[in-house]
Amino acid sequence: MAAPPAVHLRLSTQLIRFVLVGAVAFVVDLSCYQTLLAVGLWVHLAKALSFVAGTTTAYLINRRWTFHGKGGRAEYASIIALYGITFVVQVGMNAVMLALLPSFRGEFTCAFVVAQGVATAINFIVQRAVIFRA
Numbered sequence: 001m002a003a004p005p006a007v008h009l010r011l012s013t014q015l016i017r018f019v020l021v022g023a024v025a026f027v028v029d030l031s032c033y034q035t036l037l038a039v040g041l042w043v044h045l046a047k048a049l050s051f052v053a054g055t056t057t058a059y060l061i062n063r064r065w066t067f068h069g070k071g072g073r074a075e076y077a078s079i080i081a082l083y084g085i086t087f088v089v090q091v092g093m094n095a096v097m098l099a100l101l102p103s104f105r106g107e108f109t110c111a112f113v114v115a116q117g118v119a120t121a122i123n124f125i126v127q128r129a130v131i132f133r134a
Helices: 011-038 043-066 073-100 107-131
Strands: none
Touching: 011 043, 011 107, 043 073, 043 107, 073 107
16 A cells, blocks of 8 residues: 655644644753752753753654654654754753853743754754755
8 A cells, every 4th residue: 555645734834833842842841951950950961851851742743743754764863863963052052041141030941942942943944944855
């Protein structure tokens, strides 16, 4: 039996879905980050672990719903490479922001949001243009 034809979504549809999935992944990531900080974990390890939780959530939903990925080793290897790069960018950006920001209530959340925004932009562009291109 032949596979069903691929569904090609418009950019606007993909972007809306990516943002919705990103919101869910953001909640997972931030919740993990805040919880790990609250139990006294080192800030950079907490960010690294929360990134893995949020990114895994985003990948599993986006692959099927947003980009209609086919799976397979090449796709998975590309995602691992992308997430490796965005991991370094996000944890690094979080560290840079914490170094630059003055001490205030919410500095960790502010740094988190900036780092997340940069990583999200990179992820969408690379996933749409390279990994899941039509």
